[in-house]
Amino acid sequence: MSSANEILMGTQAGTFKPRTRQRGMFSYKTKKRLVPFLYVAPAAVLFSLLMLFPMITVLRYSLMDGAIMKKNAVFVGLQNYVTIFSDPVFWQSVGQTLYFTVMSVIFHLLIGLAFALLLNTQRIDPTLRSILRVLFILPWLFTAVIIAIIWRLLLDPNGVVNSILIALHIVDFKVEWFSSTKTALHALTFANIWAGYPLYMVSLLAGLQGIPKELYEAAGIDGANEVQKFRYITIPQLMPIIISIALLDFIWTMQVFPLVWMTTGGGPIHSTEVLSTYTYKLAFSSYEFSLASASAICILIMSMSVTYFYIKHQKAR
Amino acid sequence: MAKRSFNKSALPTVLTYLGLAVGLVFAGFPILWMFFTSLKSNTEIFALPPRLLPDQFTSVAYLSIFNDPVKVRFFINSYLVAGVVTLLTLLIAILTAYGFSRYSFRFKNTLNVFIISTQTVPPITLLIPYFGMVVAFGIFDTYFALVLTYMVFTLPYAILLMTGYLNTLPKELDEAVLVDGGSSWTALWRVIVPLSVPGIVATAVYTFLLAWNEFLFALTLTKSMDMRTVPIGIELLMGQHAFEWNEMMAMSVLGSLPLLVLYLIAQRYFLAGMTAGSVKS
Structure with a gap:
């Protein structure tokens, strides 16, 4: 408990020091300048305790041998990183994570944009439009675990998808979607595409409704056709939203865990292993917390490098 | 037409x-x-040719969940944890958002960037030190461990959504209270909060959704059946009886229900709030 207190006290002191040191005593003016810090203090303390401190801890673990498991773990420098980088499964996981992420982001964007455009046309009845909008958002409201078991049921070798495909003569045997090394990663990516497009759809729909009508009217007067209007007005106007959402989606999809864990668990024979399942197994199946920390730091660095572009993009707007 | x-x-x-x-x-x-x-009997699940509608509607799967205290407990745990997380998150987020939206102070920008980047820290990176911390503090396998760790990923969104909302309310509202001799604290709770109901509803729904759906921390930081939440319950059900599909689907329907209901109630606020948060941050 003492260490917890130290952390709390430490961060609190850190937050307030510059103010108190300058003034010495709590004059009226100082009190007034302290007010905003009091409002943000609870969040600052919580983030220091549960964000800064753990990040330092995981970095420290990654440089030690036998973290958590050994009483007196020693520093071994970058040894854990060397071990991780010489593991072919790690690199396989990196490749599969990138494939899963890139495909998901591309199809989320295409499907989300298509649905947003369909819902935005004036050709359909407004009531029907608002009903459809709710229905199209539905996949987004399901938790990853439930998405996983829905697709395990649908893609079961005896399931409905195989029955339909066989009836249509697209395949001629019962495909083991999640248990064949050839199809598992694609099946998983498909399930994730199904679950993730609504965020794009909602954001792009809001974006489409925000494009000034005058732009289209002016282009119409200049003789632009529908394709040109789409190419030179719609897409450029939506670009800032597309970039924001795609970067966020990229970061989140890279960190996928429950969907993979509940469908394939990373198998068969590592064919759907992604960085998060690889790391989780190192930590909680093999109890190699130091190696797991090194791998976790790699995921963090990948996420943070994309985050850098995200924040830069947000600031530029 | x-x-x-x-x-x-x-x-x-x-x-x-x-x-x-x-x-x-x-x-x-x-x-x-x-x-x-979820409304089929288990023998009908893989009937050939496949049929969407059951031949015989049956509530057997739902009844077996309601009659099993272990499964009911999963739901109680999920409601409890998500509910407490939502309340605490809202409280802290409102305070922080008020600080951000009404004052300028040193480190404001640093803190803001820090909170935005917190959104993108991988949960798996935090999980390993959390596991060590939770065990060291003696709160492994408790509600407290879940509530505390969930706040880390609910707060950034809540703060961004609330700050965005409070920025739309004119500062003159607060100034009127201050001129009358009230403090900023009074202004916040008497004037600003009552005017922010739409923003608060959107934030609450989104926070509840995040907490209800959490999987990784619940999987690792709890152990006994008494502490498991719905997503983990479904995972365990899957491991135990891999073939009771009707029961797993009934669990899934019940597990999605609160989110569907909340979403339908708060739809108007929710979409506006969500897009404001994700698009503008």
Whole structure:
């Protein structure tokens, strides 16, 4: 408990020091300048305790041998990183994570944009439009675990998808979607595409409704056709939203865990292993917390490098 | 339907409806399949040829969940944890958002960037030190461990959404209270909070959704059946009886219900709040 207190006290002191040191005593003016810090203090303390401190801890673990498991773990420098980088499964996981992420982001964007455009046309009845909008958002409201078991049921070798495909003569045997090394990663990516497009759809729909009508009217007067209007007005106007959402989606999809864990668990024979399942197994199946920390730091660095572009993009707007 | 000239606008309209129909099947079919599977008896799940509607509607799967205290406990745990997380998150987020939206102070920008980047820290990176911390503090396998760690990923969104909302309220509102001799604290709770109900509702729904759906921390930081939440309960059910599909689908329907209800109630606020948060941050 003492260490917890130290952390709390430490961060609190850190937050307030510059103010108190300058003034010495709590004059009226100082009190007034302290007010905003009091409002943000609870969040600052919580983030220091549960964000800064753990990040330092995981970095420290990654440089030690036998973290958590050994009483007196020693520093071994970058040894854990060397071990991780010489593991072919790690690199396989990196490749599969990138494939899963890139495909998901591309199809989320295409499907989300298509649905947003369909819902935005004036050709359909407004009531029907608002009903459809709710229905199209539905996949987004399901938790990853439930998405996983829905697709395990649908893609079961005896399931409905195989029955339909066989009836249509697209395949001629019962495909083991999640248990064949050839199809598992694609099946998983498909399930994730199904679950993730609504965020794009909602954001792009809001974006489409925000494009000034005058732009289209002016282009119409200049003789632009529908394709040109789409190419030179719609897409450029939506670009800032597309970039924001795609970067966020990229970061989140890279960190996928429950969907993979509940469908394939990373198998068969590592064919759907992604960085998060690889790391989780190192930590909680093999109890190699130091190696797991090194791998976790790699995921963090990948996420943070994309985050850098995200924040830069947000600031530029 | 408005009048339309025959050739020119009939084709795009047909294509639009066709696209919407394809979209509806894509989005809706898996969900319908889940729902009707939960109403089938287990022998009917893989009937050939496959049928969407059960031959015999039965509530046997739901009854077996309601009659099993272990499974009911999963739901109680989920409601409790998500509820407490939502309340605490809202409280801290409102305070922080007020600080951000009404004052300028040193480190404000640093803190802001820190909070935005917190959104993108991988949960798996935090999990390993959390596991060490939770064990060291003696709160492994408790509600407290879940509530505390959930706040880390609910707070950034809540703060961004609330700050965005408070920025839309004019500062003159607070100044009126201050001129009358009130403090900023009074202004916040008496004037600003009552005016922020739409923003608070959107934030609450989104926070509840995040907490209800959490999987990784619940999987690792709890151990006994008494502490497990719904997503983990479904995972365990899957491991135990891999073939009781109707019961798993019933669990899934019940596990999605609060989110569907909340979403339908708060839809208006929610979409506006969500897009404001994700698009503008």
